Amino acid sequence: MRTTHLRHACLAIGMAAAFAPVAMAASTDKASTWSGKAAPLATPWTGKVSPTNALPEYPRPQLARPSLEHPQWLSLNGLWQYAASDTETKPTFGQALKDKVLVPYPVESVLSGVQKHADFMTYRRTVDVPADFTAHGQHVMLNFGAVAQDAVVYVNGTQVAKHTGGYTSFAADITSALKAKGPQEIVVTVHAPVDGEDVMVGKQRLKPEGIFYTPASGIWQSVWIEPVGATSLAQLTFTPAPSLDAFTVTPKLQGDTTDATLHVTAYADGKPVGEATGPANAPLHLGIAHPRLWSPKDPFLYTFKATLAKGDQHDDVTSYAGLRTIGLAKVGGLNRIVLNGKPTFLLATLDQGYWPDGIHTAPTDAALKFDIQKTKDLGFNTIRKHIKVEPARWYYWADHIGLMVWQDMPALPNGHNEKLSDAAKAGFKTDVTAIVEQLKGETSIIGWIPFNEGWGQWSIPAAGELATQIKQLDPSRLVNARSGANCCDTKGDPHAGDVYDIHDYQGPGLPAPDATRASMDGEHGGLTLGVPGHVWPNTPINPYGEVKDNAALNAGYVANTAVLRDKGPGIGVSGSVYTQITDVEGEHNGLYTYDRKIEKVDEAKVRAINEATIEAGSPSL
Numbered sequence: 017m018r019t020t021h022l023r024h025a026c027l028a029i030g031m032a033a034a035f036a037p038v039a040m041a042a043s044t045d046k047a048s049t050w051s052g053k054a055a056p057l058a059t060p061w062t063g064k065v066s067p068t069n070a071l072p073e074y075p076r077p078q079l080a081r082p083s084l085e086h087p088q089w090l091s092l093n094g095l096w097q098y099a100a101s102d103t104e105t106k107p108t109f110g111q112a113l114k115d116k117v118l119v120p121y122p123v124e125s126v127l128s129g130v131q132k133h134a135d136f137m138t139y140r141r142t143v144d145v146p147a148d149f150t151a152h153g154q155h156v157m158l159n160f161g162a163v164a165q166d167a168v169v170y171v172n173g174t175q176v177a178k179h180t181g182g183y184t185s186f187a188a189d190i191t192s193a194l195k196a197k198g199p200q201e202i203v204v205t206v207h208a209p210v211d212g213e214d215v216m217v218g219k220q221r222l223k224p225e226g227i228f229y230t231p232a233s234g235i236w237q238s239v240w241i242e243p244v245g246a247t248s249l250a251q252l253t254f255t256p257a258p259s260l261d262a263f264t265v266t267p268k269l270q271g272d273t274t275d276a277t278l279h280v281t282a283y284a285d286g287k288p289v290g291e292a293t294g295p296a297n298a299p300l301h302l303g304i305a306h307p308r309l310w311s312p313k314d315p316f317l318y319t320f321k322a323t324l325a326k327g328d329q330h331d332d333v334t335s336y337a338g339l340r341t342i343g344l345a346k347v348g349g350l351n352r353i354v355l356n357g358k359p360t361f362l363l364a365t366l367d368q369g370y371w372p373d374g375i376h377t378a379p380t381d382a383a384l385k386f387d388i389q390k391t392k393d394l395g396f397n398t399i400r401k402h403i404k405v406e407p408a409r410w411y412y413w414a415d416h417i418g419l420m421v422w423q424d425m426p427a428l429p430n431g432h433n434e435k436l437s438d439a440a441k442a443g444f445k446t447d448v449t450a451i452v453e454q455l456k457g458e459t460s461i462i463g464w465i466p467f468n469e470g471w472g473q474w475s476i477p478a479a480g481e482l483a484t485q486i487k488q489l490d491p492s493r494l495v496n497a498r499s500g501a502n503c504c505d506t507k508g509d510p511h512a513g514d515v516y517d518i519h520d521y522q523g524p525g526l527p528a529p530d531a532t533r534a535s536m537d538g539e540h541g542g543l544t545l546g547v548p549g550h551v552w553p554n555t556p557i558n559p560y561g562e563v564k565d566n567a568a569l570n571a572g573y574v575a576n577t578a579v580l581r582d583k584g585p586g587i588g589v590s591g592s593v594y595t596q597i598t599d600v601e602g603e604h605n606g607l608y609t610y611d612r613k614i615e616k617v618d619e620a621k622v623r624a625i626n627e628a629t630i631e632a633g634s635p636s637l
Contacts, residue, residue, distance in 0.1 A: 049373070050118065051129035056553050057372035059611050061379040065127050067095045070118055073381045075161050075238035076185075077412040078335045078457055079252055089242035090149075092202075093119050096141040096235075100134035107203050109173040113140050119239060120161065122232035125375045133222065137206045137234055142199035149243040153329070155191040155271075157244055158202070161237025161407050164376075165215055166207040172200060180443075182208075183216060183405035183426055184450045185237070187250070189270070208233035211429040214440035214472075216447050218403040218426035219368065226558070229368075229601045232376035237407045247271035247326040253457040254302075254320070254337035255492055260356065261307045263337065265292065265300040269324070273297050276326040283319045284308065296324055309356050310338025310459055312397040315418030317459065338415060338459035342494055344514055344534055347635060350588035351529040353494065353515075353536075355420070355462070361584070361633025362420060362462075362591030363577075363626055364398035365391055365607070366539060369406055370600045372552060372610050376404070385413045386612060391597055392417050394607065394619060395626030400538070400593045403427050403468055405451055414460035421460045422496065422593070425451060428472025436474045444472065448482060452489045463493050465538075469500035469519065480512030499538040521595070522561055524580050529588045536591035537580075542605040543572045545616055550609035555602040570617045573607075574625045581629040589633065 047058035050066045070093040074080055081088045097113035100123070121128040123137060149156050158169065164182030168175060172195055177188035194200055209215065210222050210231040221228040251268035265280050276296035282289050282304060292300040308316045317336045324331040345354045352359045367387060371378055378384035388410070391399055399414065400422040414421055425448055428440065448466060455461055466482040467473040476498075483497035497513030516533040518525045523540030544562040551557075563569045573594075580592055599606035607617050 049126050053126050053129065053131060055126045055373050057611050059371065059373055059379060059383060060613065061383040062373045065379050067118055070094055071120060071238055071381060073409060075240060076408050078408065079249060080334050081242055081332065089240055090146065092141065092143060092239040092241065096139045098130065099138045101136040104136050104207065107138055107170060107205050109201060109203060113138060119235050120237050121377050122236045122375045123234045124231055125373060125377065127374045127379060133231055133233055135208060137208065139204040139235060140202065142201050144199055145194060145241065150191065153246055154243040155189050155246060156194065157187050157242055158190045159185065159187045159240050160235065161185050163206060163235050164208055164233050168205045170203040181447050181450055184454055204235065206234050214428050214436055215443065216426040217429055224601060226602050229370055230375055236376050245329045245331045247273055247276050247324065247329065248331040249322065249324050249333055252322055252333065252335050254335065256339045256341055258341060260309060260339055260341060262301055262303045265302050267296055269296060276324060278322065278324050280320055280322045304339065307339055310340040311355060312418040312420060315416060317415060337457065340459060342462040351534045352588060353534045353590040359635050361630045362398040362536065363396050363630050364400045364422065364591065364593040365396055366402050366593050366596035367399045368402050368596065368600045369404045381409060384410055387597055388413045388417050388419055390608065392419060393623070395623035397630055398422065398591065400424065411455065411458040411460055415458060419460055420462045422463050422465055423455060423461045424465045424468060427468060430471035433470070433472060433474045441474060445482070445485065448485065449489060452486055456490045461493065463496055465496045465499045467498045473498065483513040522576060524576060524592055526583055526587050526589055534590040536589060538593050539595050540592060541576055541594040543569055544605045545569045546604040547609050547614050547616065550611050550614050551599065551604060552601040552610055557604050558602065561605065566616055570621060573617055574621060577625045577629050581625065581632045585632050585635065
């Protein structure tokens with residue numbers, strides 16, 4: 017069976033080359049964007065984006081400093097000046113750049129107004145910092161959700177930050193670089209090699225085709241400034257206790273933390289249910305009265321108010337988290353995944369997080385929510401976020417709507433793993449650490465996947481090493497060390513991680529748990545149906561798994577999932593991942609079209625088989 021599983025995984029990757037392409041028409045909906053450029057494929061939100069409303073929501077819900085009367089932050093999303101280059105150039109200051117770009121949309125996207133890749137680029141804008149941002153000794157922080165790949169930031173000609181890593185956030189205290197009055201100049205230089213260097217790239221390719229897609233370079237998540245005290249909170253992580261009646265609160269601080277104290281109050285439906293106070297440089301134990309657990313059926317979230325105090329200064333923030341655990345337990349003698357101590361079948365879709373108008377960046381917050389909500393409406397309880405990291409608000413919606421998340425690490429370029437330099441390997445490990453540290457407060461994330469089908473994996477032992485690294489950083493979640501083709505090799509450490517994961521197209525695969533791990537099919541399905549007028553221009557249909565119409569797709573999905581319902585429980589399978597929630601460029605195997613305008617399946621029938629499958633695969637202890 018192992019050989020069959022590996023063969024199907026390879027077929028899913030290479031089938032486009034084995035069959036003659038079938039041409040499809042591009043969308044007839046040529047919605048104009050703010051710049052006048054026509055979207056190659058418009059979503060329902062394309063025309064709603066403009067320079068005055070580019071993702072205006074507060075970008076970091078788990079560490080917010082809101083005030084209804086006096087909002088203490090300022091979005092820098094909107095039009096920036098822009099210049100592109102094929103070679104690295106030194107930044108100039110005090111001079112306008114010739115072009116415009118709409119931040120935070122990748123430069124290759126139509127919503128950016130540029131719609132062209134560049135290896136090197138410069139962004140520039142000026143901003144008037146509100147006077148009260150610097151009053152009473154406050155400091156001003158400049159925050160970036162993500163910039164791909166290498167960014168250097170200058171304020172009024174002074175370098176204030178240098179960041180490497182296209183999927184992680186960073187911030188700079190710019191107080192000392194600010195002028196006493198007048199507009200402040202911000203310049204950002206970016207190097208975006210995409211797959212030209214061995215960096216985390218996921219599915220981006222300079223020459224996209226098949227299962228690889230258009231790159232997303234430059235500033236692609238929100239930018240904002242906000243005032244903080246001389247001592248302030250940079251992060252606040254709430255980790256549920258195994259007893260499910262408390263949180264461990266771990267602060268990350270910036271500034272002088274000597275003699276600083278942290279006070280945290282937990283609220284349930286607006287009423288206080290626990291509080292804790294202690295030194296700010298150590299974790300706090302926050303007990304919860306009458307605990308209510310988070311699950312997809314009841315995604316209940318506690319809210320928190322935290323105050324960091326030092327002398328007569330204080331930093332007040334709000335946050336949220338759910339009380340839940342994830343782990344393994346023996347059920348009928350087999351290793352099973354358990355949520356809050358109860359065996360739970362993790363029925364997931366593969367979610368690539370791509371958009372035809374914004375590529376890596378959803379056009380609006382409502383669009384960002386759409387895929388998650390529709391996944392829930394279709395009866396799934398889990399999402400596999402496939403080799404991409406999302407903005408914080410994506411996880412906010414997953415937390416609130418109630419979907420568990422397998423979080424992949426974006427892959428290195430695949431195909432020459434054995435030639436990776438020591439520096440590339442070290443860089444990947446560093447990026448993995450940064451991603452885990454950034455996301456480990458998200459309730460919805462229940463497991464990490466460092467490698468997919470061996471992409472960028474330089475050895476079998478390396479997967480085990482990464483699994484150990486992640487477990488040390490975050491022992492509260494599962495680790496799926498190598499999802500897919502390299503899941504089962506006996507070289508090195510065959511039992512690394514918590515999950516034995518095969519890929520089986522069409523499948524589904526039905527792997528049995530082994531002596532130390534639970535089991536799942538990390539990718540299956542992939543039934544293909546292109547809808548004329550709703551596909552990416554100039555891309556063929558990959559005929560692997562092609563069905564003739566919506567009725568056949570629906571019947572195929574139900575039959576595929578029924579195998580999991582009927583045979584999975586007896587084998588002890590703990591989860592599955594259907595490919596996929598939406599079409600993406602050259603892949604037309606989504607339950608929705610790429611433009612999110614056509615739902616290809618009967619939602620009620622899909623939800624019914626999904627709910628039955630979760631119930632059958634979630635036995636009582």
